[in-house]
Amino acid sequence: MSRLRLYQLAIVAGFILLLEALCLAGVIDKITMPPPHVIGRDLVNMILAGRYFGEIGKSLMNVLLAFAIAYVLGIVAGTILHGFKTVRDILDPLFATYYAIPVFAFYPLFIVIFGLGDGPQILIGILLAVVAVIVTTLNGLDRVPAVLKKTAQVNGLNPLQTALRITLPFCAPYLLTAAKLALAYAFIGVIGSEFIMARSGMGYEISYAYTNFDNATMYPLILMILLLSIAANSLLSYWERVLLDRRGQK
Amino acid sequence: MEKEERAQLRNMIILILGLFLFWELAHLLVGDVALRSPRQTMQFLGGLMRTDVFWLHLADTLKAFAVALAIAVALGLLIGFALGLHRLSGDAMEPMLVALYSIPKITLYPIILLAFGVGISAKIAFGAIHGIIPVALFTLGAIRTIKPILIKTGRVLKLNPADMVRGILFPAAVPEIFTGIRVGFSLTLIGTVLGEMFAAQRGLGYLLMNAISLYNIDLIMAVTFLLVVLAASVNALLLAIDRRLHHG
Numbered sequence: 001m002s003r004l005r006l007y008q009l010a011i012v013a014g015f016i017l018l019l020e021a022l023c024l025a026g027v028i029d030k031i032t033m034p035p036p037h038v039i040g041r042d043l044v045n046m047i048l049a050g051r052y053f054g055e056i057g058k059s060l061m062n063v064l065l066a067f068a069i070a071y072v073l074g075i076v077a078g079t080i081l082h083g084f085k086t087v088r089d090i091l092d093p094l095f096a097t098y099y100a101i102p103v104f105a106f107y108p109l110f111i112v113i114f115g116l117g118d119g120p121q122i123l124i125g126i127l128l129a130v131v132a133v134i135v136t137t138l139n140g141l142d143r144v145p146a147v148l149k150k151t152a153q154v155n156g157l158n159p160l161q162t163a164l165r166i167t168l169p170f171c172a173p174y175l176l177t178a179a180k181l182a183l184a185y186a187f188i189g190v191i192g193s194e195f196i197m198a199r200s201g202m203g204y205e206i207s208y209a210y211t212n213f214d215n216a217t218m219y220p221l222i223l224m225i226l227l228l229s230i231a232a233n234s235l236l237s238y239w240e241r242v243l244l245d246r247r248g249q250k
Numbered sequence: 251m252e253k254e255e256r257a258q259l260r261n262m263i264i265l266i267l268g269l270f271l272f273w274e275l276a277h278l279l280v281g282d283v284a285l286r287s288p289r290q291t292m293q294f295l296g297g298l299m300r301t302d303v304f305w306l307h308l309a310d311t312l313k314a315f316a317v318a319l320a321i322a323v324a325l326g327l328l329i330g331f332a333l334g335l336h337r338l339s340g341d342a343m344e345p346m347l348v349a350l351y352s353i354p355k356i357t358l359y360p361i362i363l364l365a366f367g368v369g370i371s372a373k374i375a376f377g378a379i380h381g382i383i384p385v386a387l388f389t390l391g392a393i394r395t396i397k398p399i400l401i402k403t404g405r406v407l408k409l410n411p412a413d414m415v416r417g418i419l420f421p422a423a424v425p426e427i428f429t430g431i432r433v434g435f436s437l438t439l440i441g442t443v444l445g446e447m448f449a450a451q452r453g454l455g456y457l458l459m460n461a462i463s464l465y466n467i468d469l470i471m472a473v474t475f476l477l478v479v480l481a482a483s484v485n486a487l488l489l490a491i492d493r494r495l496h497h498g
Contacts, residue, residue: 007342032364090261090268093486100436100485102443105474108462112284112470184352192356196447197462203357207448210360218360225357233352237345 034215043220052205052221059190059202060228062118066125067186071179073126074133079163081134082141098131107193116199125189132181140174141167173243180236187229286471295472304457311453314373315442321374322381322438323431329382330389330430331415340390347390351383355441359448373445373453380441381434388430392423425495432488439481 016036022028023035034042046052081088103124110120144167152162168175194203202225209218270288277287286294298304333340359376366372396419404418420427446455454473461469 004338004342007338008346011342011346033361089257090264093258093262094265094269096489097482097485099433100439100481101478102440102481104440104444104447105458105477108458108470109284109474111462112465112467113280180352187352188354188356191354192444195356195359196459206357206360210363222357222361226353229353230349233349234345237348 031213031215034219039219039223042216043223046217046220046224052202055200055202055205056224058118058200059194062122062201063125063183063186063190066122066190067129067179067183069122070126070129070186071133071182074130074178074182075137075168075175077130078134078137079141079168082138083159088138095131095135103127103189104192104196107196111197116197121190121193121198121201124193125186128189129182129185132185133178136174136178136181137171140171140178143174144170173240173247176236176240176243180233180240183232183236184229187225187232191225284467286468290468291471291475294468295476298469298472307453307457310370311442311446311455314370314446314453315377315439318374318377318442319381319435319438321378322434323385325378326382326385326430326434327389327427329386330427331393331419333386334390334393334419340394344387344390347383347387351387355379356444359445362445363448368450370450373442373450376445377438377442381438384437385427385430385434388433389423389427392426392430393419395426396422425492428488428495429492432485432492435488436481436485443477 019028019033020036023030023033081091106127107120107124110123114120114123148166148170149162152166157165191201191203194201195207198204202221206218206221206225209215209221273288277285333343355376358379362375362379363372366375400418400422401414404414409417443453443455443458446453447459448455450456454477458470458473458477461467461473
């Protein structure tokens with residue numbers, strides 16, 4: 001295990017060193033990309049100076065909002081849908097094709113309908129995230145053993161109690177997977193929308209810095225988004241593994 | 251089997267009718283300010299298809315997409331096979347690839363533009379980075395789960411690595427690899443169109459972005475509709491092949 005970590009660390013370090021060498025040697029010129037140590041320094045300075053904190057907070061807030069709405073909506077919809085086999089069969093092809101559809105193509109429409117504010121961005125985040133949550137919830141509910149369902153019946157639990165006390169807790173690992181996917185999609189949806197068209201937010205600042213050749217702002221911001229999303233993903237993956245280990249599943 | 255297929259077809263038709271009904275209702279609710287009805291959109295799309303400019307844009311998107319997909323599949327297979335054959339590398343790289351898969355790749359767009367310049371190569375690169383990782387991850391998973399007895403058979407027969415890949419690993423992994431290519435296909439298309447939305451002078455993504463700045467709702471709806479139909483129908487086809495490979 002520790003050998004594996006070492007190996008991973010070596011890959012990341014090697015990649016950064018390679019970039020550093022290529023930048024210093026001039027293979028990658030300064031206008032394209034500053035060397036990694038400069039990006040790191042700019043990022044630290046940016047954080048210390050508190051620059052863009054408002055923008056970052058706003059983007060993260062929208063991501064969390066989109067995530068929370070999609071997550072709750074997805075679990076509720078998935079749980080209800082699980083009880084209606086015909087409706088589920090009809091929606092199944094939609095779920096199977098859903099992530100092939102460029103959801104961002106709807107962003108312009110949402111701007112026209114709702115105006116250029118936070119609404120359309122959050123909506124894109126929700127639209128991207130919610131289907132992953134529904135599908136994963138359905139997947140988990142399919143695996144609930146019959147004996148648990150019978151236990152619920154014997155104890156005279158109504159459907160809501162069954163869901164809250166028996167089936168959803170059983171699905172905890174799946175719900176965690178759903179959270180991981182939903183967070184990733186909410187991130188992609190919100191930041192991507194800000195990128196395409198917005199008046200503020202991290203994505204907007206990056207594209208603004210790009211148009212102004214402001215690499216000292218652009219690269220640290222990109223690095224920060226990458227680090228944030230990777231950190232969130234790794235944290236949830238870790239939690240997922242702990243939960244699966246505890247249940248003796250791998 | 252036949253009965254099941256008929257039920258599937260019926261469900262598909264209900265779903266499509268339902269989606270159109272939803273669209274129609276949304277149009278009634280929101281009105282002409284922001285939406286067009288399905289009929290208006292089809293009519294506009296029909297008119298658009300009679301112009302030469304439209305076909306130039308479509309051809310440009312398809313060309314960039316084809317090259318991007320070829321790169322994504324080739325590199326994805328290469329990475330997937332290399333990591334699948336070397337246990338430690340595979341174990342180390344898999345979680346890293348998953349983490350990379352989840353980042354908003356859109357933020358990398360400025361870097362790609364700086365590296366490739368505005369034009370078709372930036373679009374291709376942006377499309378390809380969306381598709382490489384799913385192809386690689388599915389291939390890696392496929393090779394890992396090949397029955398050990400097949401690999402042992404290859405060893406006993408003293409196959410060289412090239413024959414091993416061609417004769418045993420690849421055929422055994424084809425269904426899973428196809429799933430990876432299907433996912434890669436969709437993501438590469440999304441990536442290519444997104445790339446066109448930001449910085450291109452041609453392509454469907456550019457057409458869409460242009461329509462936004464001109465507030466041309468007819469054009470926005472027509473291009474969005476076309477993209478959705480294109481992506482959904484190709485994906486449905488690939489999904490059907492995918493299912494056949496997995497159960498055939």
